[in-house]
Amino acid sequence: MLSRRLFSLAASAAALHAQLPNQRGPGPKIDEYDPANTKLSHRMPIRSLSDDDLLFLQQLGIRWARIEFGADASFEFMRATQQRLRRFGMEIYSAVDYNYRELDVQLGRGRRDEFIEKYCRFLTNCGHLRIPVADYDWHPANTYTTALVNSPRGYRAREFSQNRFPHQNRKARL
Numbered sequence: 001m002l003s004r005r006l007f008s009l010a011a012s013a014a015a016l017h018a019q020l021p022n023q024r025g026p027g028p029k030i031d032e033y034d035p036a037n038t039k040l041s042h043r044m045p046i047r048s049l050s051d052d053d054l055l056f057l058q059q060l061g062i063r064w065a066r067i068e069f070g071a072d073a074s075f076e077f078m079r080a081t082q083q084r085l086r087r088f089g090m091e092i093y094s095a096v097d098y099n100y101r102e103l104d105v106q107l108g109r110g111r112r113d114e115f116i117e118k119y120c121r122f123l124t125n126c127g128h129l130r131i132p133v134a135d136y137d138w139h140p141a142n143t144y145t146t147a148l149v150n151s152p153r154g155y156r157a158r159e160f161s162q163n164r165f166p167h168q169n170r171k172a173r174l
Contacts, residue, residue, distance in 0.1 A: 039064040039093050046081050054088045064093040066135065071098040072118060075125045082129055094133035097122035106138075 030037045044057075045068045065085055069078060082092055099119040104110040126134050145158040 033063070044068060045070075051088075054085070054090070058088040058090065063090055065090050066094045066096070067092050068096045068098075069122070073097060073122065073125075075128065078125050078129055078131075082131075092129070092131045094135050095122075095126055095131050096135045100136060 043066045047070060067081060067085075069081070073081075078095070085092060097119060099105070099115045099122065102111070102115045104112045105115045105119075123134055146161045146164040147159045148156050149159045151157050
């Protein structure tokens with residue numbers, strides 16, 4: 001049973017809350033299909049996805065895709081992929097081309113300019129197809145981690161230390 005004191009306290013808190021500006025209330029509603037809305041997508045290595053896979057993703061409600069084209073995807077392949085996804089109600093929101101991951105690019109050697117040119121062509125193709133995001137990450141010599149560490153909260157995490165990197169990757173730099 002609610003005591004008179006607790007009831008009074010709860011009523012006072014509710015009245016005070018009603019007078020405060022609504023900090024967590026809904027803002028203007030953004031249409032679900034608005035390109036400015038948050039995107040939930042699925043990472044898709046497109047060369048290995050069947051139409052059955054795309055149908056399944058469509059049934060899950062996926063509307064946006066992060067397409068991994070691999071390396072050297074032609075404009076025609078990118079456009080055909082875009083059209084294929086549209087048949088399943090999906091749009092490409094971000095795209096990935098792997099030429100930037102080449103060690104020659106990351107270490108500034110050999111065929112670097114060739115791979116950079118291919119990547120620039122990919123970016124141009126994304127622009128022509130109105131794909132708004134080209135994913136790019138940087139992992140020197142494809143090194144993601146120099147150590148595994150225990151965090152203060154008790155989970156294991158990756159660590160990258162610039163000081164330890166050169167020693168682990170002498171072979172990659174040669």
